[in-house]
Structures are given as C-alpha cells and as structure tokens.
Amino acid sequence: DAGVIQSPRHEVTEMGQEVTLRCKPISGHNSLFWYRQTMMRGLELLIYFNNNVPIDDSGMPEDRFSAKMPNASFSTLKIQPSEPRDSAVYFCASSPAGGLGDTQYFGPGTRLTVL
Amino acid sequence: AQKITQTQPGMFVQEKEAVTLDCTYDTSDQSYGLFWYKQPSSGEMIFLIYQGSYDEQNATEGRYSLNFQKARKSANLVISASQLGDSAMYFCAICRTGNQFYFGTGTSLTVIP
Numbered sequence: 001d002a003g004v005i006q007s008p009r010h011e012v013t014e015m016g017q018e019v020t021l022r023c024k025p026i027s028g029h030n031s032l033f034w035y036r037q038t039m040m041r042g043l044e045l046l047i048y049f050n051n052n053v054p055i056d057d058s059g060m061p062e063d064r065f066s067a068k069m070p071n072a073s074f075s076t077l078k079i080q081p082s083e084p085r086d087s088a089v090y091f092c093a094s095s096p097a098g099g100l101g102d103t104q105y106f107g108p109g110t111r112l113t114v115l
Numbered sequence: 116a117q118k119i120t121q122t123q124p125g126m127f128v129q130e131k132e133a134v135t136l137d138c139t140y141d142t143s144d145q146s147y148g149l150f151w152y153k154q155p156s157s158g159e160m161i162f163l164i165y166q167g168s169y170d171e172q173n174a175t176e177g178r179y180s181l182n183f184q185k186a187r188k189s190a191n192l193v194i195s196a197s198q199l200g201d202s203a204m205y206f207c208a209i210c211r212t213g214n215q216f217y218f219g220t221g222t223s224l225t226v227i228p
Contacts, residue, residue: 033216043206043218056215091160100210101148101167106160 002026004107006092012113018080021110024073025094033104034067034077035091043091049075082114118142119207119219126224128197135182136192136222138207144168148210149190151181154221155203163205166190197226 005024013019025032033048047057049069057067064083069075079086089109095102118141128134140149151163166174166181174181182191194201207219 042220045216048215089158093160100146101165102210103150103162103165104216105162106152108159111158 004092004094004105006090006107006110008110009108010111010113012115013082014115015083016081017114018078019082019086019112019114021077021079021090021092021112023075023077023092023107025075025092026105027073029094029096029105030072031095031097031102031104032069032075033093033095034075035093035106037089037091037109038087046077079112082112084114087112087114119209119217121207121219121222123222124220126222128194128201128224128226130199130226130228131196133193133195134197134224136194136205136207136224138190138192138219140188140190140207140209142188142209142211144211149181149183150208150210150216151179151190151192152206152208152218153201153203154206155200160206164192194224199226199228202226 007022031050034046035043037043046059047067052069067077089111091109092107093104095104120139147168149166153161153163164174164176164179164181166183173183178195180193202225204221204223206221208216210216
C-alpha cells in the first residue's frame with residue numbers, strides 16, 4: 001500500500017513568494033496532520049484535520065500560513081508570503097481514526113528553503 | 116500542557132549490544148499513548164513502538180521494547196542487539212485525547228562497529 005505522499009520533496013524559493021506544499025494521506029485514514037521540523041524548535045504540530053475539518057490550528061505560526069483539506073485524499077499547506085525563517089522540513093502525517101492509540105504515519109517530508 | 120523530555124542528546128553503542136534511550140513525560144491525563152519514532156539521516160519518520168497508559172505489560176516489537184514505568188512517568192526505549200542501521204535520531208512522543216502528538220527533542224544514536 002502507498003504511504004503518505006508529499007510533494008514537492010524539495011522546494012527552494014525566494015522571500016516573498018507563495019509556497020504550496022501538498023499531501024495525500026493513506027487511503028482510509030480520517031486524520032491528517034501537518035508538522036514543521038527545525039533544529040531550533042524540533043517537531044511542531046501546525047494543524048490537524050479530522051474528517052477533512054480543521055480541529056486545531058493553534059500551532060500555525062501566523063496568518064501567512066494556511067491549510068486546507070478539500071477532500072479525504074488531499075491537503076495543502078500554503079505560505080504566503082514566504083520568509084527565510086520558514087525554512088524547515090514540513091511533514092504530513094495521517095492516522096486511521098483519531099483515537100488515542102492510533103499511530104501517525106509520516107510522509108517523506110518537504111524540505112523548504114526560502115532565500 | 117504535555118511535555119516530553121529526552122535528556123540524552125547523543126548516545127553511542129557498540130554493535131550487537133543493547134542500548135536504552137530515556138524518555139520522561141509530564142501529563143495530567145489519565146489516558147494517553149506513548150510512541151517512539153526513528154528518523155534516519157534520510158529524514159523520514161518511522162514508527163517503532165506504542166504503549167498505552169493502561170497497558171500493564173511493556174510493549175515489544177522485535178528488537179524494540181518499551182520500559183514503561185507509569186508512576187515515574189517514564190517510557191524508555193530499549194534496542195537489543197544493536198545494528199549499524201539503528202544509527203539515527205529517536206523521538207519519543209505522547210498522544211493525548213484528541214490525537215494531538217507532542218514530541219521530545221530526540222536522541223541521536225550512533226552504533227559503533
């Protein structure tokens with residue numbers, strides 16, 4: 001079975017440009033998560049969806065970040081305008097039902113560099 | 116607030132030896148889940164093992180076992196018979212109701228031939 005798919009794998013952009021990261025969760029999984037990983041702050045949860053509905057976006061750093069999940073098989077994380085401090089690895093993860101013991105399965109990540 | 120502490124930024128182990136990676140947590144929840152993930156240099160996050168707060172037996176998955184001490188709020192990962200491919204970052208995470216994961220800062224493990 002295919003795991004979580006993320007695209008692009010690498011993105012290099014200039015400050016001020018719009019960046020869109022994409023994620024396809026594992027088929028049948030009802031929960032989707034976006035994380036950001038940096039050396040300074042480690043792994044941070046940005047937002048998570050349950051049944052396509054955003055449940056908690058308290059981790060979204062600021063209004064420049066937005067996330068959508070238009071259907072069960074697709075989600076986007078958009079940064080507009082991007083800044084150098086947004087440079088990080090962005091992970092998408094999905095889990096089956098959102099229960100306490102549900103394992104989150106991670107995608108390969110998107111390494112974003114903002115110049 | 117949930118907090119995960121991994122006090123060992125770096126660990127070394129001889130190949131074929133066992134190693135314990137420490138993890139302590141702080142939560143007021145009665146029900147929670149504890150997870151360990153491995154992140155090799157290639158960057159992906161790989162699920163290793165899960166322990167529920169009400170599980171009385173320590174979880175085991177192959178060479179991985181979780182030494183769960185609920186009263187001490189610790190969930191240490193034990194890797195037996197270390198292999199060179201075990202060299203990676205290891206993250207402990209706690210999951211509370213609502214499926215929110217909180218990760219520790221990780222421990223870098225290096226297996227020495």
